[in-house]
Amino acid sequence: xxxxxxxxxxxxxxxxxxxxxxxxxxxxxxxxxxxxxxxxxxxxxxxxxxxxxxxxxxxxxxxxxxxxxxxxxxxxxxxxxxxxxxxxxxxxxxxxxxxxxxxxxxxxxxxxxxxxxxxxxxxxxxxxxxxxxxxxxxxxxxxxxxxxxxxxxxxxxxxxxxxxxxxxxxxxxxxxxxxxxxxxxxxxxxxxxxxxxxxxxxxxxxxxxxxx
Amino acid sequence: xxxxxxxxxxxxxxxxxxxxxxxxxxxxxxxxxxxxxxxxxxxxxxxxxxxxxxxxxxxxxxxxxxxxxxxxxxxxxxxxxxxxxxxxxxxxxxxxxxxxxxxxxxxxxxxxxxxxxxxxxxxxxxxxxxx
Numbered sequence: 343x344x345x346x347x348x349x350x351x352x353x354x355x356x357x358x359x360x361x362x363x364x365x366x367x368x369x370x371x372x373x374x375x376x377x378x379x380x381x382x383x384x385x386x387x388x389x390x391x392x393x394x395x396x397x398x399x400x401x402x403x404x405x406x407x408x409x410x411x412x413x414x415x416x417x418x419x420x421x422x423x424x425x426x427x428x429x430x431x432x433x434x435x436x437x438x439x440x441x442x443x444x445x446x447x448x449x450x451x452x453x454x455x456x457x458x459x460x461x462x463x464x465x466x467x468x469x470x471x472x473x474x475x476x477x478x479x480x481x482x483x484x485x486x487x488x489x490x491x492x493x494x495x496x497x498x499x500x501x502x503x504x505x506x507x508x509x510x511x512x513x514x515x516x517x518x519x520x521x522x523x524x525x526x527x528x529x530x531x532x533x534x535x536x537x538x539x540x541x542x543x544x545x546x547x548x549x550x551x552x553x554x
Numbered sequence: 555x556x557x558x559x560x561x562x563x564x565x566x567x568x569x570x571x572x573x574x575x576x577x578x579x580x581x582x583x584x585x586x587x588x589x590x591x592x593x594x595x596x597x598x599x600x601x602x603x604x605x606x607x608x609x610x611x612x613x614x615x616x617x618x619x620x621x622x623x624x625x626x627x628x629x630x631x632x633x634x635x636x637x638x639x640x641x642x643x644x645x646x647x648x649x650x651x652x653x654x655x656x657x658x659x660x661x662x663x664x665x666x667x668x669x670x671x672x673x674x675x676x677x678x679x680x681x682x683x684x685x
Contacts, residue, residue, distance in 0.1 A: 347666050347669075347670065349662060349666070350570075350571065350574045350661075350662045350665035350666050350669070351571070351574070351575075353665065353666045353669035353670065354567060354571045354665075354669055356669060356673055357564070357567045357669045357672050357673055357676075360673045360676050360677070361564060361676055364676050364677070364679075364680045367680065368680060368684050505659060506659075
């Protein structure tokens with residue numbers, strides 16, 4: 343799904359398109375009321391189709407403007423796998439011997455139905471508890487990392503985080519293929535296409551750890 | 555009067571777009587001018603709205619259309635007021651030398667909000683005044 347209000351320029355295009363669409367509806371309604379209704383329905387359907395993806399499946403690549411500070415900035419996005427050993431080991435390895443700033447983003451996963459019909463407080467609370475536990479474990483291992491709750495859509499969460507935290511590297515943690523919704527949705531591929539920073543994908547197999 | 559107001563608000567979308575594009579090119583004067591123009595246009599919109607309320611000839615309790623009219627336009631006006639507050643903060647910051655080509659979220663996000671308010675007005679205008 344494309345966010346039509348992704349940035350100011352996109353929002354400005356929405357203004358122009360809405361204005362043009364409204365004029366079309368009025369002109370059609372002036373000729374015939376039912377024609378006006380038909381044009382309105384067609385335009386709404388076209389808008390929904392465009393938002394859902396339309397002809398262009400992928401938004402253009404975003405250049406991440408990085409600060410030229412002394413430390414290396416690593417942005418980590420993980421949800422259920424946030425406490426996984428594989429992720430923790432990777433982060434510990436990346437933290438060795440370099441001055442780094444690490445931001446761990448935990449998306450507040452919510453069903454689409456619940457997003458539209460209720461609030462996201464329970465999803466945020468669950469994400470917060472996972473995040474707190476993971477931050478504590480990483481802190482014990484000597485990794486300096488801060489965390490925040492992100493949007494339920496992992497790509498939107500990445501985009502939001504990059505606005506305030508221009509990272510040198512992104513780490514995406516998922517379940518193994520076949521069990522990961524994010525892999526099913528192509529989150530890693532889309533992130534690689536969208537951002538011009540190195541992206542490391544780490545697979546965390548929580549089930550294997552539980553059965554072991 | 556509503557058509558004039560629509561023209562004012564649509565024009566303000568162009569000016570905020572100008573402001574944002576200016577700061578992306580590191581043009582601070584363009585940013586300041588764009589923000590000030592947008593604030594003036596937004597204030598003119600609210601002023602015109604108030605004048606319209608004073609001369610519209612009906613009140614909130616005068617039937618369903620009156621309720622819908624004041625409900626929709628009033629709620630929209632409240633959003634415009636919020637947008638103006640955000641833009642004023644951005645303008646003050648721009649005159650203090652804040653924002654650069656790399657860091658201008660303080661302009662971009664109020665800009666997105668302002669465009670959203672503009673889109674909503676176009677819908678309200680055509681629903682209430684035209685159709």
